[in-house]
Structure formats: structure tokens, C-alpha cells
């Protein structure tokens with residue numbers, strides 16, 4: 001049983017995550033990374049060379065006053081700076097490019113993975129929370145990839161070069177300056193744990209915030225009509241407060257690392273000034289020695305601070321990486337079997353059969369041993385009280401969900417033996433939720449058949465009475481439908497969805513309350529089109545308004561997940577049972 005969990009597994013070693021990231025994404029950019037590595041060496045060594053040049057500058061130029069040495073030292077310093085500029089620029093461009101490619105690659109992979117998840121998964125996670133994973137977590141990773149990795153290469157090389165110079169000048173001074181660093185191991189490991197823990201929590205809360213915003217913006221009218229502004233405000237403020245607290249603790253942890261390095265550096269410097277100062281006074285060391293050493297040490301602590309920062313940034317990034325791989329590791333339950341059966345050639349002559357279906361949403365039993373047959377090329381209606389399980393039948397047919405037991409058949413082939421894409425291409429669906437996108441009305445219709453020509457679109461739009469209202473719009477069919485079709489009325493949205501289904505021209509038509517939002521006149525006109533279509537296609541209709549199903553060849557009445565009656569309109573009325581009661585109530 002798939003529980004569709006996106007919980008992260010904190011016991012997965014973070015090294016494993018990095019290894020996967022390398023194999024899946026970074027490995028492909030190994031050429032660019034190698035060039036960046038060379039540039040890193042150039043940029044990183046420049047600081048070492050610079051501090052090395054301080055010694056001749058002091059001893060030969062400032063102390064001895066040698067004019068001839070000024071020129072080569074100045075030239076050398078210029079070359080060092082130029083090399084550093086070129087290396088730094090090239091390295092940055094490459095690292096940022098690789099970072100962006102990794103992040104956009106992850107975003108693409110996450111979306112194509114998520115879009116193929118079972119629809120039950122979307123019942124568990126809100127759009128806002130998923131948007132936050134795809135955008136927020138990958139962005140968090142990008143911050144690490146492009147700045148931290150950039151520093152990692154350059155600063156490690158700088159550190160090595162500068163340490164070499166410091167030890168070359170005087171190894172004892174160098175040890176004095178650095179003696180406190182090993183003492184930092186323990187507090188730093190504590191800080192790293194703090195950062196990881198707090199970042200994990202702040203990423204979780206960030207998902208909740210995105211979900212909340214998504215709900216608020218989608219439901220803004222309901223919020224206003226129910227005077228819920230203050231309630232939503234307070235709830236959001238409380239959650240933002242939590243986010244603030246965890247994020248701040250994480251940032252404090254990150255800031256703590258370089259601060260500790262600074263503190264230890266201070267003690268080291270004091271020790272060198274006292275000890276080295278004595279040696280210079282005694283004439284054992286030159287001022288140039290001291291200045292060269294001092295420059296190297298002063299320059300060491302900058303990269304060292306940044307490197308210690310990386311460790312914190314890595315902890316933060318790994319919290320996002322865990323969340324990204326939790327998505328990429330999720331496997332859908334509804335997928336193709338290994339031995340796929342071909343779609344029956346005579347699909348238009350195949351009955352649609354639900355054979356002894358049991359289905360439940362978790363604990364809620366929805367269908368209980370339901371059996372019904374929708375004859376090929378005929379119109380079958382399914383009626384019954386709200387919540388009886390009618391729409392669930394359509395979801396089973398299109399394999400958005402799977403039965404707990406029993407079979408859905410097309411002719412004598414079980415739908416779970418067919419290729420999912422081929423199976424779904426057999427249906428044109430108009431559902432209660434006529435999903436429209438923020439594109440033009442025409443583009444929304446075209447989603448039924450992307451390759452359709454102008455004439456086909458116009459015909460579908462005319463038959464679905466879309467033209468009736470687009471003719472009065474300045475943009476006509478090119479008018480934008482707005483986010484989720486919000487620029488159109490409920491009835492207009494339904495007409496666009498019907499036009500899309502007509503254009504699709506699939507062998508099986510599924511209409512779930514397809515005309516419920518239309519005025520009586522338009523409904524009657526569209527009903528004629530749909531009735532004509534139903535004569536050529538296998539059609540299943542769900543409707544509360546019984547007037548729309550009176551002409552159906554067979555009507556099934558559902559009650560609490562089972563078929564309680566079936567027959568034509570006339571036969572069912574004569575039975576004086578459930579259908580008769582429904583009919584009397586609504587007419």
C-alpha cells in the first residue's frame with residue numbers, strides 16, 4: 001500500500017545524497033568543473049604569491065632602498081592581480097552556470113516526476129507545499145551550489161598557499177598563530193547539528209506557509225464573505241513567527257562559525273606579535289619576514305572563515321537536498337504492467353464494464369461489489385444521491401484510482417492491462433471541475449487535441465456554444481481565460497470544457513455534471529449536440545438533473561456504492577423505486 005509519504009529519512013547519510021547529486025547532475029559537467037578547478041588554483045594561489053612578495057618589497061625596497069627591484073616587484077604584483085581577476089571571473093561564471101543547470105535540472109526532474117504521481121498523492125499534499133519543494137528547496141540548494149562551492153575551491157587553494165608561505169617564513173610562528181583551531185572542532189560540530197535541525201524545521205514551515213498562501217489567494221472571496229480576514233491573518237502570523245524563529249536560529253548558527261574562528265585568530269595573532277616581536281628586536285628576523293608572515297596570516301583567516309561558513313551552508317542545503325530526493329524517490333502505484341495488452345481494435349464496439357468493484361478511500365468504503373455495463377455506442381446514465389460514488393466510477397475508468405478488488409473492462413480486456421497513455425486517450429472527459437488554464441480560450445480548447453486545425457477548433461467552439469459568448473468579446477477566441485479560468489463565468493467555463501471534449505473526438509465520452517452550470521436554454525442547445533454525439537460514441541453521463549438523462553439508453557441508480565436499479569427512464573418510473581423518488585423530488 002502506497003502511503004505517498006514525502007517525509008524525509010534523516011538517517012540517510014548526507015554523503016550518499018551528495019554522491020547521488022554528483023552522479024545524476026554534476027558528473028555531466030565534469031569538463032566545465034575541471035576548467036573551473038584550474039581557474040580556482042590560479043585565483044587561490046594569487047593570495048599566497050602576494051603575501052610572498054611582501055618580503056622582498058619590505059627587505060629590498062623599503063629597508064635597502066633598491067630602485068631596480070621596484071620594477072619587477074611592481075610587475076609581479078600586477079601579474080598576480082590580473083591572474084586573480086581572470087581566474088576569479090571565469091571561475092564564477094562557470095560555477096554559477098553549473099549551479100543553475102543543476103537547479104533547473106532538478107526542477108525539471110521533480111516536475112516530470114510529480115506530474116506522474118497517482119492522483120491520491122495530490123489528495124495528501126497541497127499545491128502550495130509542492131510548489132515550495134520544487135521552487136523553494138531547489139533555490140535553497142542553488143544558494144549553496146553557486147556561492148559555497150565557489151568559495152570551497154578558491155578558499156581551499158588560498159589556504160594551502162598562504163599556509164605554505166607562513167610556514168616557510170617561520171613554522172613556529174605559524175603554529176603559534178594556529179594553535180587554537182583544533183579546539184574549535186567540538187563547538188563547530190554542535191553548531192552544525194543546530195543548523196541542520198533548525199533548517200529542516202524552517203523548510204517544513206516554509207512549505208506550510210506556501211500552502212497557506214495558495215489557499216488564501218484561491219479562496220479569497222470565501223474568506224471575505226465569511227469575514228475570515230482576521231482569522232487567516234492571525235494564523236499566518238503565527239506560522240510566520242515560527243518560521244522566523246527557526247530560520248533565525250539557523251542563521252545564528254551559521255554566523256557563529258566564522259565568529260569563533262575570529263576569536264581564536266585574535267589569540268593567535270597576539271601570541272605571534274609577542275613572540276615574533278622579541279625575535280625582530282633581537283635581530284633574528286627581518287621586518288620583511290614579519291610583514292610577509294603577518295600578511296599571509298591576515299589573509300588566511302578570511303578564507304578560513306568562509307570555509308567554516310560552507311560547513312553551515314552545507315548543513316542547510318542538505319536539509320533541502322533530503323526533501324528534493326524524497327520527491328524523486330517517490331514511486332507511483334498506478335503504472336503500466338510489464339505485459340501490456342493492445343487496445344482492442346474495435347474499441348467503439350466494446351462495452352464498458354465495472355465488474356464487482358470494491359473501492360474505499362482509506363477507511364471510507366465508497367463502492368461495494370458494484371457491477372454495471374455501459375453498452376458500446378449507447379448513452380448510459382448514472383444517477384444517485386450526492387456522495388453515492390458516481391464520480392468515483394469515472395476516476396476508476398480513467399485509472400486515476402484503482403479498485404481494491406474487481407475489474408474495470410473495455411470489452412473483455414481489463415483496463416489495468418492497457419498502456420496508461422493509450423487508455424486515457426480513449427476518453428473525452430467533461431468533469432465537475434472544468435480545469436481551465438491561464439491561456440486563451442482557443443488554447444484551452446486546443447488542449448483536447450493539440451494538433452487540431454483552425455476549422456476543427458471553430459466547429460467545436462460553435463457546437464459547444466462557446467462562440468455565443470466569445471463573439472461579444474473584443475478578443476474573441478483569443479481572450480485570456482485567466483488563472484484557472486477565473487475571467488469566465490461557471491457556465492462559460494463548462495462550455496469551453498465541452499468544446500475541448502468535442503475536439504478530442506475520443507471513442508468514449510464521460511460527462512460528469514457537464515451542463516449543470518448552464519442556463520436552461522443553452523443547456524438544451526448543448527444537450528442536442530451531446531445527444532447527437534452519444535449516438536456515435538459510447539457515452540457515460542452523470543447528472544442530478546434527470547431531464548438531461550431521460551433519453552439515455554440505460555440508467556443505473558446508485559445508492560451507497562451499489563447499483564439499486566437499472567433500466568430506461570420509463571421502466572424505472574414504472575418500478576416506483578429510488579428513481580421514481582428522485583424524479584418526484586426534482587420535478
Ligand SMILES: Nc1ncnc2c1ncn2[C@@H]1O[C@H](COP(=O)(O)OP(=O)(O)OP(=O)(O)O)[C@@H](O)[C@H]1O
Pocket residue numbers: 123361364366384385386387388389390391392393
Ligand atoms: N479524494 C478523496 N479522498 C477521500 N474521499 C473522497 C475523495 N473523493 C471522494 N471521496 C468520498 O467518496 C464518496 C464518493 O464520492 P463521489 O465523488 O464519487 O460521489 P458522487 O456520487 O459523484 O457525488 P456528487 O454527486 O456530489 O458529485 C464521498 O463520500 C466522498 O466524500
